[in-house]
Amino acid sequence: MADIQTAKGVRDIPPVEKALKNKVVNVLTSVFELYGFRPLETPILERYETLSAKFAAGEVSDALKETFRLTDQGERALGLRFDLTVPLARYVAMNPTLKMPFKRYELGQVFRDGPVRLGRYREFWQCDVDTIGSTSMLADAEVLAVVSRVFSKLGLDVVVKVSNRRVLNGILVEAGVTDCERAIIAIDKLDKIGVSGVSKELSERGFSAKQIEGIFKFVKEGVSLKELQKGVKNAEAVEGLKELEELFLYLNSMGVTNVLFDVSLARGLAYYTGTVYEAVLRNGVFRGSLAGGGRWDNMIGNFMGSKLQVPAVGVAFGLEPIMDVLKMEQKVLGESVVQVYVLPIGVVQEGLMIVEQLRAKGIPAEVCLGKKGVSKNLDYASALGVPYVVMVGEDELKQKKVKLRDMKTGTEQLLTVNEVVKKLK
Amino acid sequence: MADIQTAKGVRDIPPVEKALKNKVVNVLTSVFELYGFRPLETPILERYETLSAKFAAGEVSDALKETFRLTDQGERALGLRFDLTVPLARYVAMNPTLKMPFKRYELGQVFRDGPVRLGRYREFWQCDVDTIGSTSMLADAEVLAVVSRVFSKLGLDVVVKVSNRRVLNGILVEAGVTDCERAIIAIDKLDKIGVSGVSKELSERGFSAKQIEGIFKFVKEGVSLKELQKGVKNAEAVEGLKELEELFLYLNSMGVTNVLFDVSLARGLAYYTGTVYEAVLRNGVFRGSLAGGGRWDNMIGNFMGSKLQVPAVGVAFGLEPIMDVLKMEQKVLGESVVQVYVLPIGVVQEGLMIVEQLRAKGIPAEVCLGKKGVSKNLDYASALGVPYVVMVGEDELKQKKVKLRDMKTGTEQLLTVNEVVKKLK
Structure with a gap:
């Protein structure tokens, strides 16, 4: 065609x-x-x-x-x-x-x-x-x-x-x-x-x-x-x-x-x-x-x-x-429906559990569906205007925490999932 | 046609x-x-x-x-x-x-x-x-x-x-x-x-x-x-x-x-x-x-x-x-969007103020737009499945109250507008 x-x-x-x-x-x-x-x-x-x-x-x-x-x-x-x-x-x-x-x-x-x-x-x-x-x-x-x-x-x-x-x-x-x-x-x-x-x-x-x-x-x-x-x-x-x-x-x-x-x-x-x-x-x-x-x-x-x-x-x-x-009048900006992008690094199943915890609290969340590297994933979240990214790998899991990245400022914090929920609500 | x-x-x-x-x-x-x-x-x-x-x-x-x-x-x-x-x-x-x-x-x-x-x-x-x-x-x-x-x-x-x-x-x-x-x-x-x-x-x-x-x-x-x-x-x-x-x-x-x-x-x-x-x-x-x-x-x-x-x-x-x-499965009944029908009796302007007070509190409310009698108005509210009717006339105004009628039971209560809001919220 x-x-x-x-x-x-x-x-x-x-x-x-x-x-x-x-x-x-x-x-x-x-x-x-x-x-x-x-x-x-x-x-x-x-x-x-x-x-x-x-x-x-x-x-x-x-x-x-x-x-x-x-x-x-x-x-x-x-x-x-x-x-x-x-x-x-x-x-x-x-x-x-x-x-x-x-x-x-x-x-x-x-x-x-x-x-x-x-x-x-x-x-x-x-x-x-x-x-x-x-x-x-x-x-x-x-x-x-x-x-x-x-x-x-x-x-x-x-x-x-x-x-x-x-x-x-x-x-x-x-x-x-x-x-x-x-x-x-x-x-x-x-x-x-x-x-x-x-x-x-x-x-x-x-x-x-x-x-x-x-x-x-x-x-x-x-x-x-x-x-x-x-x-x-x-x-x-x-x-x-x-x-x-x-x-x-x-x-x-x-x-x-x-x-x-x-x-x-x-x-x-x-x-x-x-x-x-x-x-x-x-x-x-x-x-x-x-x-x-x-x-x-x-x-x-x-x-x-x-x-x-x-x-x-x-x-x-x-x-x-x-x-x-x-x-x-910029009264309403083109905001992203999605509030957070979850990026599991080598721990897909745990990542799924975390994204479901966020959704259960009413937070619209997207999870990585591909196998691309961290920077490609951050590009994707940024292109879609998603304000926060949660990253989680073996290290974070050991501490029962995740890494929350503020996409505007680039700052990252180590938080529990409950702390992430509080911050995003 | x-x-x-x-x-x-x-x-x-x-x-x-x-x-x-x-x-x-x-x-x-x-x-x-x-x-x-x-x-x-x-x-x-x-x-x-x-x-x-x-x-x-x-x-x-x-x-x-x-x-x-x-x-x-x-x-x-x-x-x-x-x-x-x-x-x-x-x-x-x-x-x-x-x-x-x-x-x-x-x-x-x-x-x-x-x-x-x-x-x-x-x-x-x-x-x-x-x-x-x-x-x-x-x-x-x-x-x-x-x-x-x-x-x-x-x-x-x-x-x-x-x-x-x-x-x-x-x-x-x-x-x-x-x-x-x-x-x-x-x-x-x-x-x-x-x-x-x-x-x-x-x-x-x-x-x-x-x-x-x-x-x-x-x-x-x-x-x-x-x-x-x-x-x-x-x-x-x-x-x-x-x-x-x-x-x-x-x-x-x-x-x-x-x-x-x-x-x-x-x-x-x-x-x-x-x-x-x-x-x-x-x-x-x-x-x-x-x-x-x-x-x-x-x-x-x-x-x-x-x-x-x-x-x-x-x-x-x-x-x-x-x-x-x-x-x-009757999981969702055909509910009325409107929660209350306001019927002013001889006090249209005060009726308008009351219905606006209810709406300001987020209660979907309809007000009488005609000149029909009380029973015709109750019929209308009932036909549309509106659960409550507020009636207000000179007597109620003197007491700074309104009459709230529960359309299911037919019971009526004399309440302030704030009390009505609490009941309907």
Whole structure:
């Protein structure tokens, strides 16, 4: 086989990186469960009909265009899931007796046959937390508390920008804008290109000077809920502001202090219906979103083709950007899973007994499996980043001790196995 | 959408079952890491060329026939991986500077477009542990120690049957058998159909009475290594027996006592080259294999098209059968992730503070998100199997206490939040 490679747009996660990923996943899932979210696993293979149903009413989305399609031996049309939301909607629709609220989380691979560029893969992980079946702002507050606690446990100083789609929609309507989606695409860039940039783009998109003035009357950096409540008249916006007020009341009770109102936050996706939010580093080199979500009350009902609304609110964490930031901020170094490498010198069986003693105490330990010399073995342990090496030969055995080498400093100590356990624990 | 269902042959894992699966996975991975195996993640999408390369030399395997095939937008031929071994071989081949021995584990979905029947799905998990690059029986012993410790941590009384492919091959050659694979298919059924059944099948398969007699001279229940070492002359078998002797020496040093020699153990797969093993319940209703593996020294070299041998030894755990057995033996019940459900009665904000206090102490807690009455809320908590409910209203707040209800017994106690924490920890 001349040409050994991965498929285009996918990659292997080597051990050091996968160990870090596992750590992040453990933090995430432990917080999710702390807040009463339960794990769900949906399959990667879905009927193509299911994947395409979401969009039956609206335009064909990018995600659907990028769906990997395949058939099974019965010529059934299948696809690889492109997100975890459609499978969730299908699961809820298939299980009408599900107790509500249904609070679930899911982590797993999703697939998009799109253009490949740096940091964008055709197979990547999503990590979703959602509460289905509650219209209460308590559910929104809880999801935001999860976001806040996840990042605090990861040691990242994050601010969560929050708004409500109805506030921006109402302001736009009040400003005489009819095609809100088109305006929002420009407003979404306020962070990056400022008022003048957005004004220019709105003007290019055909909005009048009066409309643009109407928009920037309220859409400005640092505008508070209170100011808007005094100024904005539109009924939809007033409703949205009321929800935000209730949300902040609950967040306050929960001790969540890093959520800030940001009127310009729009989030691209058309399906959000109320609260929207996005977590970003407070002072970071990385400006992108680490987590984002909101309320999406219409999608499950639409999916089921029913007039019934099935309310939902949730958040998706970006595993890849979170890992990139942790690596940049060196919050989590690529640590070795293995704490000690045991190297028996001529006393294999005694070496095995010692390594088993260490493992029995819960210390991840590796033992020499080859016949190479001491220096080659030290090279191996060093290359894998194992912090300690235990060496044991006839001399040490006579003294009922082992030699413990600190791989960072190179110092060696003669210790009993119990002393080694104490040092490594 | 009239017809909402999963694709044929796949399924959702609902929260109670997924929580159990996560527990099993945590036990497995913690033992793997204790023994110095490192996590690896390979993609689900592979080039079809890679998936089919393994079999270039031999016959087309069932796994390859059952491969889900698809193409990307560049019309590249892809497939969904059907096991974790081919991706491992590709990873090793693509990373020539990998430090050896390379000890890795991987868990994840694999796909086979085969017939669907009870317990057999088209998308299922595999869980593999392998050491690449060591020919030492130490590596084999270590994998067996992992198997032994995993099941002891899961509370399952398992016996691991072990043999060496060269022993059986040698015995067959000594009995005048030339087509060993054909004979092994019959011998593999000794457990199920006994000596008479296997004799009959061998005879039907065209083996002579003399050959069959030669086989059963050594292939019999309970035959020991020592007996075979006295009787068997074939050089290949002698070599296999020597390896087994060394293996048991190491297992003894490691304190592994549930590994037993079983000469009839063959394992179907053609690629095993030395040690083979299989874990089964000692006295169980379930007779199938819970884990199995062996030494496969030729595959990676063949895959790379090189004359160089890349030795490998490993084991695959069957997540689904393990979970079935745990459920049957009621070793792990479907426990609720959530330990307590907090129900504020008219005091939402104080309720939020209390639930956050519990979470801060590490107690997974859910809070009422709706406006339903007390009995509906108790029904909800009960349906989800949450063991305790905290109720709090004006009266309790005045006394700086909450009411803790034990959902099993129905008894209620008036306690401070700290007392609740102590009770639930």
